Amino acid sequence: MNTQDFIKLEEQYGAHNYHPLDVVIERAEGVWVYDVDGKQYMDCLSAYSAVNQGHVHPKILNALMEQARKVTLTSRAFRNDQLPLLYKELSELTGYEMSLPMNSGAEAVETALKLARKWAYRVKGVPRHQAEMIVCAGNFHGRTISIISFSTEPLYRDDFGPFTPGFVVVPYADADAIEKAITPNTAAVMLEPIQGEGGVIVPPEGYLRKVAEICKRNNVLFIADEIQTGLGRTGKLFASQHEGVRPDIVIIGKALSGGFYPVSAILADKPILGLFTPGEHGSTFGGNPLGAAVARAALAVLREEKLAERAAELGTYFVEQLAEISSPHVKEVRGKGLLIGVELKPEAGGARRFCEALQKQGILAKETHDNVIRFAPPLVIKKEEIDWAVARIREVLNMP
Ligand SMILES: *Cc1c(COP(=O)(O)O)cnc(C)c1O
Numbered sequence: 001m002n003t004q005d006f007i008k009l010e011e012q013y014g015a016h017n018y019h020p021l022d023v024v025i026e027r028a029e030g031v032w033v034y035d036v037d038g039k040q041y042m043d044c045l046s047a048y049s050a051v052n053q054g055h056v057h058p059k060i061l062n063a064l065m066e067q068a069r070k071v072t073l074t075s076r077a078f079r080n081d082q083l084p085l086l087y088k089e090l091s092e093l094t095g096y097e098m099s100l101p102m103n104s105g106a107e108a109v110e111t112a113l114k115l116a117r118k119w120a121y122r123v124k125g126v127p128r129h130q131a132e133m134i135v136c137a138g139n140f141h142g143r144t145i146s147i148i149s150f151s152t153e154p155l156y157r158d159d160f161g162p163f164t165p166g167f168v169v170v171p172y173a174d175a176d177a178i179e180k181a182i183t184p185n186t187a188a189v190m191l192e193p194i195q196g197e198g199g200v201i202v203p204p205e206g207y208l209r210k211v212a213e214i215c216k217r218n219n220v221l222f223i224a225d226e227i228q229t230g231l232g233r234t235g236k237l238f239a240s241q242h243e244g245v246r247p248d249i250v251i252i253g254k255a256l257s258g259g260f261y262p263v264s265a266i267l268a269d270k271p272i273l274g275l276f277t278p279g280e281h282g283s284t285f286g287g288n289p290l291g292a293a294v295a296r297a298a299l300a301v302l303r304e305e306k307l308a309e310r311a312a313e314l315g316t317y318f319v320e321q322l323a324e325i326s327s328p329h330v331k332e333v334r335g336k337g338l339l340i341g342v343e344l345k346p347e348a349g350g351a352r353r354f355c356e357a358l359q360k361q362g363i364l365a366k367e368t369h370d371n372v373i374r375f376a377p378p379l380v381i382k383k384e385e386i387d388w389a390v391a392r393i394r395e396v397l398n399m400p
Contacts, residue, residue, distance in 0.1 A: 002036060003024050003035065006024040006036060007022055021356065023035050023041065023359060023364065024036045029054075029056055030054040030055060031043055031381045041363060042362060042385065042389055044358075044365040044374075044376060044389065045374065045376060046377060049231075049376055050253075050259045051255070051259035051378050052302070052379045053258035053298055053301045053302065053307065054258075055378065059297050059300065060260055063293045063294055064290065064297075067294070070289070072289065073284075073285065076283075076287055080287075082289040082292035085296060086292040087099055089296055089299055090265065093237070093299055094237065094250070095246075097268075097269040098273040100265060101264070101287040101295075102265065103264060103286055104142070104253065104264055105227040105254060106142025106147055107144075107264060107286070108227070108252070110142075111266050112266045113133060113146065116187045116223060117166075119188075119221060120187035120188075123271075123275070124219060131166060131186075131187040132166055132167070132187060133168070133186075133188050133190055134168050134169075134170060135167055135168070135191065136169065136171065136191045136192075137170065137171050138152060138195050139151065139191070139192065140192070140197030141192075141225055145163070148163075149164040150164075150169055152169060168181050172191070172203065173204060173207055175211050182214070182218050187220065188248075189215055189220055189223065190225060191225065192226075193224055193229050193239035194228075194234060194335075196229065198369060199341060199368055200334060200340065200341025200372055205243070206243070207243075208245045209244065212245045212246075212247065221248040221249060222249075223247060223249040223251065224245075224247035224251070226238050226239060226240065226250050226251060227254050227264065228339070231256060231302055231307075231308075232311050232337075233376070234315075234336040234339050235308060236308050236312070237308055238250060248268060248272060249267065251266050251267075252264060252265055256295050256298060257291065257295055257298050258294070260294045260298070261290065265295075307379040308337075314338060315337035315340065317386060319340055325390070325397055327398050329344050330342060330343070335375075338375075339374075340374070340375040342397075343372050344372070345371075346371065348371070351372055351373045354396055357396045358396050361392040362392065363393065
């Protein structure tokens with residue numbers, strides 16, 4: 001079977017809820033992936049930052065295989081010998097007292113929202129079922145009905161109402177708008193420190209600090225969705241740390257497993273995360289020993305290979321190189337660490353055709369928000385590999 005055979009099968013039998021590039025990947029290693037025709041590509045998406053540690057990292061692979069031979073799923077009806085160690089290691093790494101594991105990012109977001117509502121009723125004293133959450137325009141927090149209820153992207157929500165109430169949307173990167181939207185019933189403000197799916201939108205310096213201060217002064221929880229920006233991607237463990245901010249609740253996912261397995265979690269201190277009581281929340285697979293073992297190895301790789309530091313250093317280099325490209329199509333190059341967006345001018349004809357041209361050159365990147373090409377390679381990328389990519393990106397950005 002060749003590329004076209006696989007594509008035909010997928011189109012015939014699968015729901016068409018994605019518009020992938022026409023490359024059929026068969027195996028991968030580090031920053032490189034290989035398609036069924038044997039062609040090699042550099043992965044500049046990293047599965048939306050889930051493979052920060054690089055594809056099929058041997059240490060995580062080993063942890064997966066060892067654990068898979070022992071026990072994979074106990075459910076939380078019983079305890080297992082991996083989850084307690086993951087809790088402890090997460091706490092030591094992040095400085096939060098507790099965590100709660102789930103599987104997908106969206107589930108962790110839902111968990112954070114439930115927790116903030118409970119906190120509002122039990123601690124803040126908001127009248128029951130009146131809690132409000134403030135979120136930002138252009139957000140991406142996942143695909144469940146509650147989460148798309150406060151999306152501002154018509155494609156994500158228009159055919160899927162009725163919507164979950166209790167959310168107030170304000171413009172992103174505008175701290176005053178948050179302050180104005182706060183009422184006595186506000187439980188939390190939830191935002192992404194950098195909007196990834198929204199087009200790699202980096203808020204002005206000081207925004208996160210101001211939001212944290214506003215939340216504190218108004219007795220409102222600050223929830224940072226670091227599912228894409230967290231775990232080293234932007235050059236620090238969490239993107240909030242660029243402004244010295246410590247949110248009340250941090251949501252992580254994606255790279256928490258290095259791409260091997262869906263593992264997500266929320267992090268918070270005891271006065272908040274200690275509020276859940278048995279039976280109020282759960283997941284059959286959440287905190288399973290296989291996922292926990294994989295996450296422990298993924299975090300160890302992050303630490304041992306100093307991936308956040310690498311992202312800071314190589315991200316700066318990558319942005320410098322991209323900024324030096326003179327192209328008639330580029331409006332702006334921006335980002336933090338190795339989360340980089342190249343915004344094209346409106347007349348460039350959309351980012352998709354550039355991503356397709358990059359594919360022909362051996363680089364897999366994905367457009368986000370029509371006009372932005374995102375470059376987010378695995379954090380294990382080497383300087384020479386960036387040089388290799390930049391030469392090809394330069395060529396593509398100079399096509400007619
Ligand atoms: C990917 C992502 C999610 C959703 O994660 P899933 O695992 O796809 O459910 C939520 N928030 C942000 C910021 C993300 O990038």
